[in-house]
Amino acid sequence: ENLQEAAKWGFKISDLTRKCQTLEEVFEFINYWDVERKNLPVATDGIVLKVNSLRQQKNLGFTAKSPRWAIAYKFQAERALTRLNKVTYQVGRTGAVTPVANLDPVQLSGTVVKRASLHNADIIEGLDLHMGDMVYVEKGGEIIPKITGVDKDARSFMLGEKVRFIVNCPECGSKLVRYEGEAAHYCPNETACPPQIKGKIEHFISRKAMNIDGLGPETVDMFYRLGLIKNTADLYKLTADDIKGLDRMGEKSAENLITGIAQSKTVPFERVIFALGIRFVGETVAKKIAKSFENIDDLQQADLEKLVSIDEIGEKIAQSILAYFANESNRELVAKLKEAGLQLYRTEEDLSGYTDKLAGQSIVISGVFVHHSRDEYKELIEKNGGKNVGSISAKTSFILAGDNMGPAKLEKAKKLGITILSEDEFLKLIS
Ligand SMILES: [Zn+2]
Known part of the structure; x- marks a missing residue:
């Protein structure tokens, strides 16, 4: 409708x-x-x-x-057969290195394909890829086509050199690393590898992070090339005089941009943490961190034990946070951002709505609700210090039940003698 x-x-x-x-x-x-x-x-x-x-x-x-x-x-993707000429490597904003196959141009789903992603070293190894191989290219849901197979019969009389994943970063020369459980190779030179620096700035200004109006990837690229910014903190030093007269940058837009940057200083703590671009710290984790630490100094001083005690933070994320702050350049950057006046601390406003009314309680949500969505109830439980769990057990404190609660769940709850609260009763409890 x-x-x-x-x-x-x-x-x-x-x-x-x-x-x-x-x-x-x-x-x-x-x-x-x-x-x-x-x-x-x-x-x-x-x-x-x-x-x-x-x-x-x-x-x-x-x-x-x-x-x-x-x-x-x-739908099953269309595929085409063509020759592999060269493998090049791209370094992304996270430092992840993506191998790219350069191909003889071939028609595929209405466009000419010349390049395709090879994803990672395991994929290359799995395909047993050699230079000059005839390869199958597919266009799936992604914009970038991918190689899905090799026509080994076409190898009959000449076999090219085996494709071996590079050892050093093509952008900065650093030795690549591979983290446990990750398929990708990374350039570890987070603070000085050009695409990573630009990537970090692009992430920092993005909508879900600092949301700086009028500043896009092209502008970041230009500022970086001209040496105006070398890191995110440099943004706060820019003046309208520095940038007006640059490509497509009139006086008015220069001033608007500077205003936009200044306004980002009011962005709340949780989004500033997300904006830092610490590996594995997404929006959800950033929120948990902002709730658990008063300011960035507390976070910086936290040890492994303290970090893993936080809900949603496991060993992998904790190690990544520790590694971030162990890096001298990151500590310097955070100090500069603090000096620039960013909200690297929790405010009263950030904490409003948080209580410990449900502290220590395990709560199951079941059924269909009228006043709030299931996700909103989950958030309410967490904001009030409770824990939302998936299944009913003897440890369940109570069940928040909407309409049409499943009969099996209802029976189990009765058998274990667990209290069932309606939406209204629950809202009253936390009000
Ligand atoms: Zn690099």
């Missing part, structure tokens, strides 16, 4: 959507379009299935990255 309404307002809405009632109908739709899509005027690689009920959407909620009520179904 929302889509139809939007269409009435003049938005371009696909008229190929369909409301399905059963899984059979869903597959019918998929199978039909797997063939028919080739007659569409645009390239397609799949179908998006969405839960139609807004109430169910609300209850399903979101993960940190995507909605739980929408999922993509990908």
Whole structure:
């Protein structure tokens, strides 16, 4: 209904959507379009299935990255056969090194493909890739095509040199490392490897981090090339005079940019922690850290034991935080950011809404809710010091139950004598 309404307002809405009632109908739709899509005027690689009920959407909620009520179904990708000429390597903002196959140009799903991702050393090894090999290229859901196989029969009379993953960073020459449990190789030179420096600044200014208006990757790249910024703290030293007159930078936009940078000083602690770009510290972990430490100094001085005692922080994240602060340049950078006036401390506002009313309690959420989504209830439990657990056991303190609680759960709760609270009772409890 929302889509139809939007269409009435003049938005371009696909008229190929369909409301399905059963899984059979869903597959019918998929199978039909797997063939028919080739007659569409645009390239397609799949179908998006969405839960139609807004109430169910609300209850399903979101993960940190995507909605739980929408999922993509990908069609079998088209593939083409072509020759591998060269393998080059790209260094990303995290220092992760991606091998790229350079190929003889080949037509694939309507475009000419010349380069494809090889992902990591294990993939190259698994393919037993040699220079000059005839390789299968596929265009999946990603924009960048990938190599999925080698035509070994085509090797009959000449075999090129085996592709070996590089040992040193192509950008700065540092020896690459591989962290335990990770498929990628990394350049460890976080503070002086050019793509990593630019990447850190880009991450720092991004919407979910410091959200600096008017500053995008191209501008960062230009400032970096001109030597105006060498790290995130340098942003706060820029003046309108420094940047006006530069490419596409009029007086007005220069001033707006400087204002935008100054305004970012009010960004709350949790987002500043996220903005630092410590490996493995995403939004969720940054929030937990901001809640557990009064300021950045406390975090910097925390030892392994203290760090792993925090919910959501395991050994891997803790080690990464320790490694970050063990690095002299990072400590200097944090000191400069502090001097610039960023909120590297918790404010009263950050703490508002937090209580210990549910301290030490394990709470199971079950059923369908009216006032808040399941995710919101989970957050409320955590904000009030409780812990949301998945299944009912003798240790469960109580069950927060909406409508249609599963009969098996209900029986188990009764058998163990566990209290069941309604939404209203729960909200009253924490109010
Ligand atoms: Zn490097």
